[in-house]
Amino acid sequence: MKECLKQSREAYADKNGGRAKKLSLKGDEHKDNMIHLNQEASTMIFEENNQGLRFDTIDLHRLFVSEAKLYFDDAVQKVRNHGEPTLHVIVGKGNHSENNIARIKPAIRKYGKRLGLRVKVDPLNVGRLVVSL
Known part of the structure; x- marks a missing residue:
């Protein structure tokens, strides 16, 4: 190209x-x-990462940030439709990102907050976010 x-x-x-x-x-x-x-x-990648996960959990590893946001939007809607109060988002720690700097985690945190959601890092797993709907 x-x-x-x-x-x-x-x-x-x-x-x-x-x-x-x-x-x-x-x-x-x-x-x-x-x-x-x-x-x-x-x-x-998304389908492979999310096989066997509960509907209130998504894994966004190995995706580009723009792709992760799209899957996040879909997951938020799905969880809302089920009447669940929480979505668990596996984002990783950034260990496999360039210079070990997380890309997806901060982007999803910021994006979720812009959507009016409460987004916190899971205290038991720093590679996972807990989103309150």
């Missing part, structure tokens, strides 16, 4: 509009494919 878009810019700079357009469209195809494959991977 990057290479096609780079070559497209170069072709445009060289006043070769036809080639620039073809390369730009090819780059867009690669981008669309990347998005599709990322969505498939996200679904597979």
